[in-house]
Every structure is written in structure tokens, then in C-alpha cells.
Amino acid sequence: MIERFSATAAFPIDAVRAQFPALRYDRVYFDAPGGTQVCAPAIAGMVAHLERGTANTGGAFVTARETDALAARAHEAMADLLGGQPDEIAFGANMTSLTLSVSRALAQDWQAGDELVVTRLDHDANVAPWLLVARDRGMTVRWLDFDPATGRWEADDLAALVGPRTRVVALGGASNALGTLNDVAGAVAVVRVHAPDALVYVDAVQSAPHVAIDVAALGCDLLAFSPYKLFGPHLGVLWIRGALAETIDAYKVRPAGTHGAHRFETGTPSFEAQAGAIGMVDYLEWLGRELSPGVNDRRAAMVAAMDGCVAYEHELGERLLAGLRGVGATLYGPPAMAGRVPTFAFTLAGHHPDAVAEHLATRGIHAWSGHFYAVEVIRRLGLEEAGGLVRVGLCHYATAGEVDRLIAALGELVPSPLGRGREPSKTAEG
Template sequence: MVGLDLKKIRAQFPALDQEINGEPVIFFDGPGGTQVPDSVMKAMSDYLRVSNANAHGEFATSRRTDELIDSARLAMADFLGCSPDEIVFGANMTTLTFSLSRAIARELKPGDEIIVTQLDHYANVSPWLALEEQGVVIRTVNLNVEDCTLDLTDLKQKVNERTKLVAVGYASNAVGTINNVAEVVKIAHAVNALVFIDAVHYAPHGLIDVRELDCDFLTCSAYKFFGPHVGVLYGKRKHFSRLRPYKVKPAPKEIPACWETGTLNYEGLAGVVATIDYLADLGRQILPSVENRRTAIVTAMTAIANYERELCQHLITKLLQIPGLTFYGISAPQKFNWRTPTVAIRLREQTPYAVAKALGDRGIFTWHGNFYALGLTERLGIESSGGLLRIGLVHYNSIAEIDRLLTALLEIAALPTV
């Protein structure tokens, strides 16, 4: 099996052709939102040009929209490994999580417990914290400061017969740690607790199989894996059928439509279908004999993970050689299967803001701050001093881009501080 054709991949992303001061722009901002291939832009434009109409009408463009909704559910089902009627679309992951948490709250009583973690984006913390208003107890799992991994021993100690739900991230959007979510599911299900997984950061980096995980709910966002701004929620059919969402009357009663509020972003759904097809096409280029889209996606995501591991090892090995650099997260190569190529650092006597700006002025785009992973930056003791500098790689990045970043960081580290 051949690997990824980087030249062919990069040619599909027009944003990569931009320049600043005569130098190509480098997008290491993937965890905040990835760039989009031409095919996705075309699909969205084509929908608006020839199919733009609301759903469920008795005319041609409306029927095309109905067909599009079905196609989008099927595409995301292929991406996540589930059935189309277990896919719900929304504005974003945060909105979907708040909506679901409110519905789950109907079944909770004072004294029931929900578990969150210090490692998570607060979109998977705040919706559950809000349930404290009705007497639900929120417990927080600690992280291991030395490598920014989740303390599973602490999780096991906190799970008990009162635990009703465990909310956990598939991977940290701040430091790249991949959590052992399969083990979390087993621990939670042993006490009949539900498991809600935030896979927003993990989705562009590795294969997701919700059936194999046996999780109850999982969320992701298409704009984090080369698509438009559309949020996606997977839920087991039995849960979607039992729980009662808050809805405007009158509203569809059938699942999954009953979980979707208002009019969907139809042009966004067109982009979602094209995004999944882009990934499937990568798989077919690697293994032309694949028989269906799910198999092609499995092939593509496996190749992406392998390539990104090479990028990650090159980046981290060189970063650790820079004087005055502090590295946060997993740095041992033998543990790279448990991290995404998202790296968090600080330079001595340089704020993350100052470093991000200096890089941005050189056409190298990174992020600074806490990235809504507030529990992490507070636990590390760096929230008040500006948080982290985050370097996020995806499969359209290259070794040459990493080397240019490393050269720039060496220059910035040698600059006098004010």
C-alpha cells in the first residue's frame, strides 16, 4: 500500500498558495480550523447555485435539499461507523452539547453525578457544569502534569453508582494527548453511566469507530477536518428515541430530525458530503481496490495517522533541542501513538502572544492562549501568564514547513525581551 501523495494533496487546497512578504504562508493553525479543498468549496457553491431551497417542499430544488440531507447523514455515518439515523447536525459542537445536556437533565435528580476532566475543551465541561443548578454533582478528573495525560486511576476512583455520565475528550485540543476512550467507556458502563466523547480535535487525525468504542454519544465539527462550519452529533438510536429534546412547536417527531433545531445549514451539508468524499478519495488513491466509502475512509485515516506521526516526531525532536523552550505533553517517541501532531510550548521570557505574533509576521500561523482548555492551563499554572503557544499539524503540512518554523523559533528565542 502506498502512502499519501503530499504534492497532490496540497494542490487541492488553494489557501496554501498564499504568500506573506514573498514567503509561502504556513498553516499550523489546524486545531482552530483546517483549510478546505477546492471540491468542498465547489459543492457548497453548486448547492447555492442550483438547489437552494428549504426542505420538504413539493418542487425540484426542495426535493434536492431533502436528498442532500439524507446524503449528508449517510456520509457522516460512513465517517463515524454508524447508521444515518444516528447522525444529528447543528451549528457547532458546543450548541449540540448544550442541547443534549439539557435533554439528559430531564432524567437526572439532585445528587446524581457527572464526571468531566481537567484536560477537556470547556465545550465539554460548561454544558455539564450548568446542570449544577438542579443539584447535579460535577466531579473533575485530574491530569498528570508531567506529560498532560488523563489520570485514569483518579477516574476509576471517582466513578461510582451515582455516576450518570462521563464526559471526556478523544484528544486534547491544547496539547495533543489522545485519551484511552475505549477504557473510559468500559469504566463508565460498568456502573451503567453514559459516555459523551468530544472528538472535535481527534477527527482530522485518526479513525473513529463509534460501534467499536461503544460510546453513547460523540461529537465532532466538520471545519476541524477540512470542511465547513457544521457541528455533528452521534448518538445511539436507543438514546435518541428515549430522551426528549427541547423543541419549537410544531416540529418533526422522528429521529434524528427531532434533535435538530431550526433550519439546517444546507450549503454546509453539501460541503460535509464533499469533505467525506475528499477523504474517501485519498483512500482510493492509496488502495484502488477498496469496495466502499467506509473502507476508503479507514484506509485514508490510517495513512494520515502514519504520516502525521512522522511529522510529529520530526517536530518534537527538534523542539526539544531549542534552548529555553518548555514542552508540554507527551514527548517520548514510543508513546506517540497516544498523541496527535498538536504541540504546546513556551519560550523562556517570551509570552505565547509575542511568539505567535513574531511567527505570524513571518507568515507562520500558530495559536496562543488557552484554546478553551481552561482546566489544563490553570492546572499547569500558566493561565495568568498567557497560556501556551500551540503548533497544530495536519496531513497537508510538510517537513520543509516544520524546518522553517524551527528556524524562526531559534531566531525568536535569541531576541532580547522587553
Template sequence: MTFDVVAVRDQFPALRSGTAHFDGPGGSQTPTVVAEAVASTLTSSIANRGTVTAAEQLAEDVVHEARAAMGDFLGTDPGTVVFGRSMTALTMDLARTLARSHRWGPGDEVVVTSLDHDGNIRPWVIAAEAVGATVRWAEVEPGSGELPLEAVRRVLSDRTRLVAVTGASNLIGTRPDLPAIVAAAHDAGALVHVDAVHLAAHARLDREGLGADFLACSPYKFFGPHLGVLCARRDLLEELRPDKLLPSTDAVPERFELGTLPYELLAGATAAVDFIAGLAPGESTTRRDRLTSSFAALEEHEDALRVRAEDGLAAIDGLTLHSRAMHRTPTLLFTVEGVEPGAVHRHLATRGINAPASHFYAWELSHRLGLGPAGGVRVGIAPYTTAEEIDRLVEGVAELVDAR
């Protein structure tokens, strides 16, 4: 599969500085086409949505194009795509709405996992506690970083109302067996909410094929602007009644979108999806097929770099890699004996290498791994990452260790 990393890098003005960006899991760099889409929408003759004037129609078109693009990207009906300020905000709203609409109460149970980002834990914990429902934890295996199917199964019951699970850990990259977890949850009569924020940048998503009831992501993790996206089964969206303003529409998905949508950001999200669809040029005619081809090429590129990084870092004395799952994204977390993660971060920054250190809001996981609030140094490999940058990273870390 063809993947031209030089051509990809040429599309990112930020990379011209020479900085090696391993900070993609916290937010990727932005290609020119996305920035231009945002800017051109902001400077166009545009108004609130409507069909009378050209300005109104432009806003209407931007929204429909963004829903279509995200529908292709997420493998879902465009009419089930909801836009919001962030994944966290959307999940908070959904958790409250679901608990109220489905009348959760004492005796009901919600399952969360210690592998997840807190954005897919705390909203469900808060919603459950507010109505007296019980929260049950599916625990990660600290030694392997795996979330076994059995860990989820053992906390399911006929009282389970929802299982919240990540598609991939934003801290250590672990990709749990989502199809099996979704099937087990459905067998127990529970709904499933998948946090695909980290996974969306690295693998082809298909909500309908997976059978997830809800799935959320953040375009700024895959070259787009800062906003959140939620998609779901249409029948579920139809039955949920969120808080909204009295005059605002009751139509789905608009009933879940509070206030005027950020048209410029939606245009940027469409451009980001089209950018990804063009990463591996081929003969596919549909955007969904082009996305599939691009992600296949992307995964091959990123996985080769992951192996190179793991081999290099593992050879450094006193360095521990905490990303060990069999199936994972190209995301590494490491600590160095006797050196605070923040000191590694600062040392690498002086050499033009951005590899931040934190728990990255995977609060429960960082503690389960014994890393506490300090977490570790995270290395995120992206489509624009090169082998030379991997080598610079390894050399920079080894230099710090040798100087201890």
C-alpha cells in the same frame, strides 16, 4: 501506504500564498471540492425539504447524503446523525435535555475531566448545577499530560449518570484510553459523551465499535464548513425529549434539529468526508473502507512530521514542550522561557508561519499545566503540512530565542 502531500496541497487554494498553516486545530484550510459543493448548493434551484418539486427533492437528497457521509465517517447509523450550529451548541442542548429527560437531581453525579475543552465541561457543569447534581473531576497528570484510567475510575460511583471525556486534547494532543474509560463508565451504569472534535481530524472514528453513547465533532476541523455534528445510540435519541417548536416533526434525528438545516453546509460536509476518503487512493470499494485506508496513511504522514517537529523544538534552549503523552495527535504546545506566547505567535506570523498562542478554551488544562490564561504556542500538523514547513517553524522559533 501511499500519501502524496504535494497532490493534497494542490487541492487547497489558501496554501498558494506560501503561509505555513499550523493553526489547523482551530479550523483547517478548505479544499476546492468543499467550497464548490457549498457554492453549487447555494446557487442551485433548491427549496425546503420535500418530494413534490425538484428543488424540494434536492434539499431532501442533500440531507440524506450528509447523514450517510457522517455515518460512515463516525461509524454510526446515519439515522442517528444530528446537525447543529456547533459542537458547543449541540452539547449545551443535549446536556439540558438529558438532565431533564433522565430526571437528574440531588445525589446524582456527573464526571468531567480537566483534559477537556470547555465545550465538553461547562455544558455538563451547568446542567448538573441547575438540578442540584454533583460534578466530580477526573484530573490530568500535569507532568505527563496523561489522563489515566484510574483517574476516571476513582470518581465513578453507582450515582454517576454521565462521563464526559475527550477523544484527544485540543491543547496538548493527549489521547486517553477511550475504550477502557467507556467500559469503566458503563460498568458503573453511566452514559458516556465523547468530544471527538480534535480527534476526528487525525484518526478513524467508530462510535459503535467504541461503545460511546454520544459522540460529537465539528466538520470545520477536518476540511468542512462550520457546523456541529452529534451522533448517538438510537434508543437514547428516541427517549430524549428536547425543546422544539410545536409543528416541527417528532421524528429522530430531526426532533433535535432546530429550524431549517443549512443545506449548503451539509453538502460541504459530505464533500469533506469524500475528500478524506480519497487521500490514499486504493482498491477499497466502500467509503468506510476508503476512510480507514486514508486515515492509516494520514497518521503515518503526520506522525513522522510530529517527531521531526518535537526533535527540532526540543533542541532549542529555554523551550518547554508540554505535549508529552505516550499516545497523542500531532499537536504540540510549547512555551519559551522569558518570552510571552503571544510574542512568539507574532514573531512567527512575520515569517509566514501561523502558529497561534492561547489556552484555546482548554481552560482547566491550561491552568493545571501552570500556564494560566496565556496558555502556550500551539503547533497543529495537518495532511497538507510538509517537512520544509516544520523546518521553517523550528528556525523561526530558534531565531527569536537567539535574539533575546
């Protein structure tokens, strides 16, 4: 039996950090929800491909044949990561571009009066493409709302929103603004009962860096994510259930292939980015074997890696949440680490979110402020005129010391009992 990683075991943080060249600088990278740092194997893979000689696919010469093999390995790697098959994988520029392409292709047969469901908790990349489709086709948009007090929507609420004319339900795996980890499998189950012909499209951009994804277990029809938020290069990945892919007429040039999900790979892709995606998977496999030496295949190793990251990030996240409470920050979203990823959105009384982010930047701490393209979230919370939120996001290469550094920097903005600001930290970005 494979011994699974537990929260009480020592996470190999020093070995992990050694895999990220950008961590050599005196910076606290809490901007991870907008893009993580890139692991060394991903960087090495991109460089190696370009240095060895690149080419387009389909040629008789050596570099073209090597690129063919590279592309095949990249599709296999993404399939292993998601629990799918290589011909169910398509690469694109990013998740947003892929979603726009998919929405346009799916909507060719949709008609006025048909319906679709989007949520108020999602990044606009999984909202706007469907709103545009609804506008163009005269469809009805139904909104799955969330509770502002908890940052959650309820899967059971979908039952009243879907029916025989529902064509697609677009859901997020996790909120890029509030960190909520959504019950996608539960939502899919509701859709299957009340709208069995509807498709479920999942934005896994924020869940993929923090939890293992199994498309079969989720039960969805399509899923997309971005490797650059999972320690890899700027790239988008789309998974389409095999049988479904063969029914979709993708917008593409005539000579382009029509096999499986590959029909959405329009034009010449970034083969160096695909090489980087392979390196990203190599890194996750390495981490999984470090945490669970008994794993015997790549998929199992990556699941072990994500399980270990969940446990480590849970502990760091609880430390951060306690610190936010200590400085009097107002947290939005789930109050504890249960049911969330380590993305935290908050406000600090008396300080505009932009001013807080700018203050943190002077202390070498990278954080975001504003709406993060989650425009419906900010609107629902009533924070548009207030400038939105401050957002910090951890991932498994963060440390407890960095969390403490963040809280100390926020504490400088909080009045002391005597009414004076705390002494500023002398630590700045190197």
C-alpha cells in the same frame, strides 16, 4: 487482501495539497487545531448547491426535493465517517451548541445529589455545559484529573469517580491544548463496570481530523465533532446511539421531527454546509483510494485515508518535536508521537506566548497562543498568569519544509552561544 499504507510508502503530498485552494498562498497553516483549511470538494459542493437553487425541505417543488435528497446524503456520509447509521446523526451549528442542547435535554430527569464526571483536560465545550447542568440541578461534579508531567489521565482512575448516581461521563477524544490522544474505549469499559447506567459523551473535535473513528468500537453513547476541523465547512455533527435517541425529549418546536437523532436539528439548518460535508467525505474517500486502491466501499476508504494520515503526521510530528527540543522550548503533553495527535503546546523561556505567536505571524506562520478554551488545562499547569501556551498543530497537508520554517523562526528568538539572537528569516507571508 488490501495492501495498507505504511509509513515507508510515499505519501501523495503534492496531490493532497492540490486539493486545498488556500495552500496556494505563502502561509504556513499551523493553526489547524482551531480550524483546518477547506478541501476543494467541500467548497465545490457548497457552491453547487447554492448556484443550482436552494430551498427548505418538505416541498413538492424541485429545489425542495433536491434539498431533501441532499440532507439524506449528508446524514449517510456522516454515518459512514463515524461507523454509525444515518438516523443516529444530527447536524447543528457547531459542537458547542449541540452539546449545550444535549446536556439540557438529558438533564430533565436528573436530580439533586446525582453525579457527573468531567475532565480537566477537555475544551470547555465539553466541560461548561455539564457544569451548568450540575448547577441547575444541584448535582455533584467529579473531576478526572490529568498528570501535568505527561498530559494524560488514566482510565482506571474513573473507577473511584463513578457509581450508581453517575448520570454522564464527558470525555475528550484528544486534547485540543496538549495533543493527548485519550483512551476513550478503556474509559468506557471502566464506566460500564462501575456505573452501567451512566452515559458517556465524547468530544471528538480534535481526534476526528487525525484518527479513524468507530463509534461501535469506542462503545460510547453520544459523540460530537466539527467538520470545520476536518477540512470541511463550519458545522457541528452529533451521533447518538440509536436506541438512546428515542428516549431523549429534545427541546424543539412542536412541528419538528422526532425521528432518531434528528430531533436535535432545530430550525432550518445550513444545507450548503451539509453539501460541503458531503464534499469533505468525498475528499477523504479519494485520499483513501489513492493510498489503498483495493478498498471497495466508502467507509473502508476513509479508514485507509486516516491510517495514511496518521503515519505521515507521525513522521512530521517527530521532526517538529526534535526541532522544539533543539531550540530549548518547554513542551507540555506527551513527549513523543506515540499516544498523541500532532498538536503541540509549548513555551519559550523569556517570551510571552502572545509575543511568540506574533513573531511567527510576521514570518507567515499561523499559530495560536493563550488558553484555546482549555481553561482547566492552563489552570492545572499553573500557566494562567504567564499567558498560557503557544500552540501549533499539523495536519496531513503540512510539509517537512514548513516544519523546518517553524523551527527556524523560533530559533530567531533563542540566544546564540555568543548571547546574540539568530539572524532573522527574510521569509514573510505573501
